[in-house]
Amino acid sequence: MLSNSRSAHQPHNHLRCINAALDRARDLCAQKNARLTPTRERVLNLIWQSHQPLGAYQLQEQLAKLSGKSIAPPTVYRAIEFLVNLGLVHRIPSLNAFIGCPFPNSAHSNLFMICQNCGSAAEATHSGLNDLLQSASNRAQFILKSQNLELFGLCLQCNTATTTNGEQVNHDYTND
Ligand SMILES: [Zn+2]
Ligand SMILES: [Zn+2]
Ligand SMILES: [Zn+2]
Numbered sequence: 001m002l003s004n005s006r007s008a009h010q011p012h013n014h015l016r017c018i019n020a021a022l023d024r025a026r027d028l029c030a031q032k033n034a035r036l037t038p039t040r041e042r043v044l045n046l047i048w049q050s051h052q053p054l055g056a057y058q059l060q061e062q063l064a065k066l067s068g069k070s071i072a073p074p075t076v077y078r079a080i081e082f083l084v085n086l087g088l089v090h091r092i093p094s095l096n097a098f099i100g101c102p103f104p105n106s107a108h109s110n111l112f113m114i115c116q117n118c119g120s121a122a123e124a125t126h127s128g129l130n131d132l133l134q135s136a137s138n139r140a141q142f143i144l145k146s147q148n149l150e151l152f153g154l155c156l157q158c159n160t161a162t163t164t165n166g167e168q169v170n171h172d173y174t175n176d
């Protein structure tokens with residue numbers, strides 16, 4: 001029922017995430033007859049450099065560095081728009097930043113778990129949650145068109161780090 005972008009919040013080989021994301025993008029573009037231009041591919045690659053959402057301005061800066069020349073904002077915005085429209089990238093409204101989608105073309109809940117410590121965001125799909133929101137909308141005679149759910153908290157890695165630090169403090173007390 002719950003499918004997670006498994007590893008976003010756990011230690012993993014991120015190079016595999018990047019390669020898989022680029023493969024998915026090439027497949028999807030071929031399917032939809034859309035052109036993954038070098039700029040679009042570069043922007044997607046930049047977005048996938050980590051699981052931390054990036055803002056348009058950061059993307060513009062990094063793209064300029066990568067290309068060795070200044071990049072006009074509309075170039076970046078158009079590339080982002082293309083990727084968002086294909087479902088390869090999501091915009092997280094509260095952060096006004098963009099994150100790569102680990103499962104474009106699949107059922108979506110637009111459920112994002114955002115770590116307040118490291119800033120990484122993991123996307124999850126939960127069919128039960130979708131059913132719940134649909135039935136709540138039905139009851140309110142509301143036509144549900146889209147949903148976006150942002151959860152804030154601590155990822156596994158940051159939570160573990162906090163716990164470990166806590167233990168160290170306790171040890172210090174015991175030693176005194
Ligand atoms: Zn990864
Ligand atoms: Zn997605
Ligand atoms: Zn974290």
